[in-house]
Amino acid sequence: MADRARNQYGLGKSVTFNVITPMTRVGTCVVRLLLSIFGRFPSTQETAKQLSFLSFVHWVVVKRNAFPRLAADQPKEQLNYDYLFFLSTFNGPWSPYIDAFADVLFKALDTVWFWSIGYPFARPVSALKAYIIRNQVESDHAYCAYPGASVRDVRSALELHGELVRFERETRSLTAAQFDAEFGRLLIRVHNHLGSFGTLPD
Amino acid sequence: MGNINGKKFGFTALFPIRSRESAVALRPYLRSMDGHPYGSPLSSVDIIHMARFMIIDNLAYQGVPAKRDELKSHYLLFLCDFDGGSLDVLVRKLVSKMGETVDDIWQHCVGYPGRSYRDRLTAYFEDCQLATTFFLADRPNDEVAAILRALIYKRRFTDFVESCQGSRPPDLRAAFLELWRSLESEPTPPAGSL
């Protein structure tokens, strides 16, 4: 499956998801403004981060005359619309991912995609899924530097690592008994960071 | 905000493809790249978190009253999330680590100047670059190496916790320090291996 990162041991957890939708000139102006507002104010980003399945998301507005033309003999594009490229990497199957967006982020979705031609609103979600299917583009190659790790696996590893670094530093001058006690406290702090991870069987 | 979020650079570009025949040749090549042991030849560029290639050869028609758009050229979309403040950092590493594979991919694209002159290649990438309006990254400041190392620490420490259960080692501190030293001195796992 070209959409999904992998390695020799199995399938990765990162799945690429690409949706390209047309917009009018007015739409382009509004969307660029809205996205730059979202960029500056963290609250929408916070909800998306709490969903905990998005590694990276790019919203790219490509104006109709901005498709790169690098040679005189390359024909000039003559398009009726500008395009919004939504390029994300997420974990897990596609359908629940869209459900979660529709259930939790429908206001933000509707605000940005309202300006895309043919957009049906995020709820009810079946119409949204049909719109996405029409406008989705499959990746031809997807790579992840840590394919067996989900967003949560990565966060958990980084937090655990931070705890271990602190623990090692702060216990250097303790007695053996004190060290044992601190180790116990450390375990309680990190107990939900001990899940296994790895690529999935093909 | 644009293409940068924290320490990460989110690079998106559309490279026009020379001809329909080139696109037809390029697609199966791209789709075979995940046969690499670490999932991609891009894995040798150890600053890349995630990347994708896709060939865009048509734009979906939304149905009346919308108008139909048809592309006159095919485009190779390359999206790459990497650690770095500028595009030059990426291009330098692509050339030094991926070598011929860069030619294998980009030779199909209009205006590709080859690998020999890095600043020309960087300029080429800049010409094809798209500005990202909003770039969201879950961990903007954590580099690839830090993530890979943290993942190995998580795995080994969990195994260590398991081994300590039931009966703690008589000298727990020594056992922990042995684990710690071995982790600190272990080389970073190769990108794409975990």
Place this chain on the structure above:
Amino acid sequence: MDLSDIQGNILRGYRSFPDACFLFFRVDRSGAGREFLKRLLEKDSITPGQWRGRPEVATNIAFTFEGLRALGVPVASLASFPPEFQEGMKSRAALLGDTGECAPNQWDEPWHGSTVHILVTCYARVRETLTGHCSELRRLAPEGVHELVPHQEAGLLFVDGKRTRKEHFGFDDGLSNPDVEGVPDDGGPGDTGNPDEQGNLRKIPVGEFILGYPSEGQELSAMPVPHMFTRNGTYLVVRKLEQHVLRFRDFLRTQTAALRSFPGAKLSGGPRAAEDFLAAKMFGRWPDGSSLDLYPTAGAGDKSNNFTYADDPEGARCPLGAHVRRANPRASLGFGGNIVRRRRLIRRGIAYGDYLPQDVTEANGGGRRGIMFLAFNGSISQQFEFVQQQWMNSGDDFRQGDDADPIAGNRIGDGKMVEPSQPFRRDQNCAGRMVIPGDQRTAREPFLCSGIPRFVTTKGGDYFFAPSLTGIRLMAAGKVYIL
């Protein structure tokens, strides 16, 4: 909502029908299949959700995709059924984690050798009436419809001579089913709604479980055509799950020594305290049905459902990866319950085989035992398969990584330890891990169970469509038309 058109055992369970028999049929000629349905309808055999007089044996019927096809349902209708139903459960084995010991090539008959077309379930108030009833049903099957053997008997377990609602590992079962809007209370122990923004539990729209009504997404769930045929119908997931009770008890015993010496464990109450503690932590309830969320240290005989895990975000009381918390996370996943509300199942499972007394330890404990898992849902892929893939066979949503459900989950790599030469592939011990979180307040440390074998193996099953009474009449008359 017309309960007399919807089949029984869906919106209200057969609580006073403790014994059951499942019959499996294959249709060789569509005319004969329709004749069978006609005869069943003529004898008023199919029990609706609302009856005029309580039957001695409640009988219901469901069809696989192949069964619908064999009965002559037109292709245009068949094509509108969802892909997972068309494929059938056997074909979805990899997705469901039915691999290794659970793979279809290891299933029992008739599931292994055949595709069941028609499932007839019979639930009796009094066991002695079952045999006669089933014989009568078999007599109704004309030439051209044949029974797939063996049939499957099931029934509430006798433990210490008394009828109970326990399953074979010793836990009270069926304590929490969805609280559905518009359904008169059936006197069950308290069904559970979905959490709302304030953390209270509210009723669930009936469209989550019956086709033709609004669902949690505030739309009509996808309905195959023609609507007259599928409205008031639903999908039924049947899984024959064998329970390896000796494996389970042995596992608990092997962990006992480690648990007793556990810092902060404070295990009270008798020689089996450690085993009971571990079993409860794996299940998420005490054997008597008390929730760990309400009663973290010992069972209290309180099977109520008024808990949401909202005050237990770290799993100190009920581990984040415990079985019942995975099956229904309630308020665990935040967002005012918006993430979990589409994933509920109506479960009508019933045990098969005899309960194994505690003192039996020999491998020839005699007989096989398990549960006939039955779940009703409006969408197999969005509900049952989601829960199976995302919550049973994965732990990511619960911060448990790839750790699967300790009771029912699959084991990646079939539970083998990773070769030291393959360090990058996976954690060393893939034979099943579960973290029992510690408790900051009492300084109890976390306990990492490992080497958890598969206690539950799949031995059969399939995806069925349980039509309304109207739907069955249309099929019987050969009048399922697409314009």
